[in-house]
Amino acid sequence: MKILTASQIREADAYTIKHEPISSIDLMERAASACFDWFTEGHYSDYSSFYFFCGTGNNGGDGLALARILDKHNTKIFIVRHSDKCSADFSTNLSMLIDEEGIDITDISDKSMLPEIEEGSVIFDAILGSGLSKPLSGLLADVVEHINKSKATVISIDIPTGLFAEDNTENKGPIIEADFTLTFELPKLSFFFAENEKFVGNWEVLPIELSDEFISKAVTPYHYITEENIIPLLKKRNKFSHKGTYGHALIIAGSKGKMGAAVMASKSALRAGAGLVSAHIPNCGYAVLQSSVPEAMCETDENETHISGRIKTESYNAVAIGPGIGNEDATASALKLLIQECNLSTVFDADALNIISENKTWLPFMHGGSILTPHPKEFERLFLPAGRQGGKTKNSFERLKLQREMAMKYGFYIILKGAYTSIAFPDGSVYFNSTGNPGMATGGSGDALTGILCGLLAQGYKPYEACILGVYLHGVAGDIAAEKMSEEGMTAMDIIEGMGEAWRKAGNLQ
Numbered sequence: 001m002k003i004l005t006a007s008q009i010r011e012a013d014a015y016t017i018k019h020e021p022i023s024s025i026d027l028m029e030r031a032a033s034a035c036f037d038w039f040t041e042g043h044y045s046d047y048s049s050f051y052f053f054c055g056t057g058n059n060g061g062d063g064l065a066l067a068r069i070l071d072k073h074n075t076k077i078f079i080v081r082h083s084d085k086c087s088a089d090f091s092t093n094l095s096m097l098i099d100e101e102g103i104d105i106t107d108i109s110d111k112s113m114l115p116e117i118e119e120g121s122v123i124f125d126a127i128l129g130s131g132l133s134k135p136l137s138g139l140l141a142d143v144v145e146h147i148n149k150s151k152a153t154v155i156s157i158d159i160p161t162g163l164f165a166e167d168n169t170e171n172k173g174p175i176i177e178a179d180f181t182l183t184f185e186l187p188k189l190s191f192f193f194a195e196n197e198k199f200v201g202n203w204e205v206l207p208i209e210l211s212d213e214f215i216s217k218a219v220t221p222y223h224y225i226t227e228e229n230i231i232p233l234l235k236k237r238n239k240f241s242h243k244g245t246y247g248h249a250l251i252i253a254g255s256k257g258k259m260g261a262a263v264m265a266s267k268s269a270l271r272a273g274a275g276l277v278s279a280h281i282p283n284c285g286y287a288v289l290q291s292s293v294p295e296a297m298c299e300t301d302e303n304e305t306h307i308s309g310r311i312k313t314e315s316y317n318a319v320a321i322g323p324g325i326g327n328e329d330a331t332a333s334a335l336k337l338l339i340q341e342c343n344l345s346t347v348f349d350a351d352a353l354n355i356i357s358e359n360k361t362w363l364p365f366m367h368g369g370s371i372l373t374p375h376p377k378e379f380e381r382l383f384l385p386a387g388r389q390g391g392k393t394k395n396s397f398e399r400l401k402l403q404r405e406m407a408m409k410y411g412f413y414i415i416l417k418g419a420y421t422s423i424a425f426p427d428g429s430v431y432f433n434s435t436g437n438p439g440m441a442t443g444g445s446g447d448a449l450t451g452i453l454c455g456l457l458a459q460g461y462k463p464y465e466a467c468i469l470g471v472y473l474h475g476v477a478g479d480i481a482a483e484k485m486s487e488e489g490m491t492a493m494d495i496i497e498g499m500g501e502a503w504r505k506a507g508n509l510q
Contacts, residue, residue, distance in 0.1 A: 001205075001229075002215060003189050003222035003432070006130040006165035012185070015214040025089050027208065028058065032065035034206040035157060035182050039070075043180070049121040050075040051152065053143060055128050055161075056086040062157050063126025064093035073102055080127050081109040082140050111142035117150040125154055125176045127161040130188060135173025136162045144174040156181045160199045165190055167397045175199045185210045187224055192420045192432050193396035221404065223431045225472055227509050233465045234506060246275030247317035247458030251296075251451060252338075254324045255331070256305040259285040261324025261350070263292045264444045264492055265451035269320070270295055271499035272455025272470070278316070282306050307331045313342045318457035322352030323447040331355070336362060345369040345463050349450040350378075357381035368411030368426070369463045371453055373446065375417045379403070404428050413467050415453075417446060421475070423467045431468055435475025439482040444492025449474045452499070469506075476502040 004012065017024050052067045054060035054077065067077050077097065086094075097103050108114060117123065127143065128136075136144055144162055147154060154176060159165060162175035165188040181191070181203040191200050223229070238245070249269045254262030259281070266279045266289065278297040279289055283304045290298050301307050308330035313319050319342060325331050332355045338346070339362055346367060348356065353374050356362055360382070374382060376399065380392055383406045393399040400422065407414045407424035414424045421433040452474055456466035477498035481490040484498075 001224040001226050002186060002218060002220050003192075003224055004186055004215070004218055004220055006188070008218055008220070009130060009165075009184075009186065009210075012210045012214045012218070016209070016211040019211060019213070020209075025092050028061050028065055028089050028093070030208045031062050031158075031184050031206070032069055034184070034208055035062070035066050036069045038182055038204065038206060039155070047120060047122045047153070048074070048118050051115070051117060051121060051123045052077045052126060053080055053123065053147065054078070054090075054126045055080050056083050056090055057129065057131075058087050058089055059126050059129030059158060059161075061087060061090040061093045062129075063124055064090065064097055066124065066126070066157070067103075068093070068097050068100060071100070075103065076115070077103065077105045078115065079105065079107045080139065080143050081107050082127075082138070108143065109139070111139065111146070114143065114146045117147075117152050119151045121152045123147055123150065123152045123154045125156040125161050125178060127176075129157075130159045130165040132162065132164060135171050136175075137173060141174050144176050148174070148177050154178045154180075154201075156200075158183050159188055159190075163190055163196065163199050168193075168196065169395055169397055177201075180204070182206050184208050186215070189222055190397075192422070193400075194419065195395055197419075221429045223429065225431050225433050225435075225468055229431070229468055230472055230506055231509050233461070233469045234510060235459070235461070243275035246273055247460060248276040248278065248315065249274040249451075249454045249458035250278050250280060250313060250316040250319045251323075251454060252280045252307060252311060252319065252321035252325065253447070254279075254281040254285045254289075255307065255326040255328075256282065256284050258324030258326065259288040260444065261447045262289055264447040264496060265320060265323045265454070266293045266296045267493075268448040268451030268496045268499065269455035269458070270451075271496055272452040272459075272473075273503070274318075274455035274458040276458075277455070280307070280311055303330065307334050309334055310337050310341070313338070313344060316344065316458070317460075318347075318454050319344050320347035320349065320450050320454035322347075322349035323450055325351045327351055327355055327358075332359065339366050343367065345371065345457055347371045347373065347450050347453045347457070349373045349446060353378045353382060360386075363410055366410065366412070369413070371413045371415060371457075371463055371467060373415045373417060373450060373453070375446065379414075379416055382406075400424075400430065404430060413463050415449075415467060415471060417449070421471045423471060425464060425467075433471045433475055435472055436478045437475075437482045437487055439485075439487030439490045440475070440478040440495065442490065442492055445478070445495060448477075448492050448495050451496075473499065473502045473506060476505055 481494035
């Protein structure tokens with residue numbers, strides 16, 4: 001699914017109106033009907049009152065159309081007169097409502113006119129849409145702050161009033177804090193940023209049949225991973241295949257006290273479908289790995305407690321390094337040699353990334369097509385310029401911009417882990433993942449992802465395929481684990497155990 005800018009969505013509206021063809025008022029009716037269906041099919045309950053706050057543009061027109069369809073006697077409509085101008089479709093919908101009996105419509109032109117809002121009611125926010133480009137002030141700010149102070153359930157139509165669709169770096173005005181956001185056809189980029197969660201709440205995309213032709217031709221670097229992306233990537237297994245058919249993965253992981261990371265990465269590589277998995281580990285972890293993952297082969301380092309020396313990779317199809325390896329000088333030297341000598345697309349995670357962040361001159365020598373899997377702090381240590389005050393990006397938008405720049409500069413696939421894990425490709429495109437849950441914020445979850453990625457690469461999946469499929473399956477397995485164990489009670493090993501069912505679900509998509 002593409003993620004388009006607000007201006008592109010407006011162009012999609014206009015194109016649909018011209019080429020379907022459909023009148024703009026009927027397209028608005030389609031959007032209102034989609035909201036009505038969502039609300040009445042599983043989200044409606046015995047709320048005491050329905051409050052509609054509508055601006056004078058097309059977003060307000062959406063709200064008025066929904067209010068008319070809902071047709072509740074306990075519905076109150078407030079027109080926020082923030083402008084003398086009204087869109088044609090807003091005016092049409094307002095005239096249609098005025099003709100309805102029993103509809104309570106009030107104009108608001110001053111904050112003294114703001115109503116008391118009953119606790120246990122629903123507010124539909126249809127004040128401003130996605131075209132906003134400056135922070136709210138004056139009457140609009142007063143209305144938003146009044147709504148935010150209420151104890152009502154807030155549902156925003158298309159986008160919360162006050163939120164910009166893309167970059168909110170300079171947005172210092174008040175923003176509606178919605179419980180739900182019902183957006184049309186495609187999600188907005190700003191929905192994927194952590195700092196906007198309190199504004200967007202739970203968001204859902206409601207199809208309104210905008211032109212497929214326009215959307216397919218629209219150019220954007222941003223995408224949202226859905227089942228449609230996964231189906232073409234899945235490889236079917238040949239009846240006469242054998243373990244050698246599915247590659248040999250090498251997991252370089254573990255140190256004294258951190259052998260669990262090696263266990264989880266190795267086990268997840270097997271669950272990802274690799275034909276053979278070998279683990280290069282310090283000598284102290286031999287018994288741990290052999291007893292915990294008997295399906296994996298064990299290659300012990302000459303060092304007792306940590307990874308050191310030259311690691312041969314010629315006989316493998318894919319390599320992953322980092323989980324639990326620590327930051328000993330000998331381990332850093334081993335990593336440097338691996339970077340210099342390994343010609344395979346390699347997965348770099350955890351301590352490997354921490355070591356590289358202390359040796360940034362190594363970055364240009366890393367194999368193009370390598371996959372890096374940092375969490376936000378690891379990412380900032382890796383790629384922020386030395387001496388950057390605070391050592392942090394300003395916000396998620398700036399971090400995303402830097403992620404794209406670094407992927408293009410070095411030819412890496414950078415998987416930035418989070419609620420909507422983002423994958424930046426060397427060509428500048430970015431894919432946000434749609435699966436997973438907060439229960440995956442647990443130790444070892446990243447080690448599981450590393451093993452999955454390495455297991456997919458070993459089977460012959462190209463780096464971009466392994467990234468998209470890997471983060472998606474990892475999230476599906478996490479959702480399965482949460483369903484069985486709860487978000488609070490699940491562990492990384494539960495995610496790994498869920499991989500079998502995750503594959504089954506993916507296979508059923510075909």
